[in-house]
Amino acid sequence: MKQLLNRLLLVPSYTLFSTAVLTFSCECGPGDVARVIAGSKASPDVITEIHAKFHLHEPGCGNGWAIYFGDLARRATWAESYV
Secondary structure, three states: OHHHHHHHHHHHHHHHHHHHHHHHHHHHOOOOHHHHHHOOOOOHHHHHHHHHHOOOOOOOOOHHHHHHHHHHHHHOOOOOOOO
């Protein structure tokens, strides 16, 4: 029972850590995340729309991570499909 409780308590910390690593690597790495989401043949308008939707135009690494968890806390928007 104690082992189960420990695992349940560690899940949120693992989730926060893994999403932080993924977000910082995507935002601070080379290339444009919006171009990857939209595809190589996307128009500049679509790229601008994605930048605005995911707040990629704002300076600093980690803004997307903070916005994601803020939205999660406010509206419980868990995930969105890109397909």
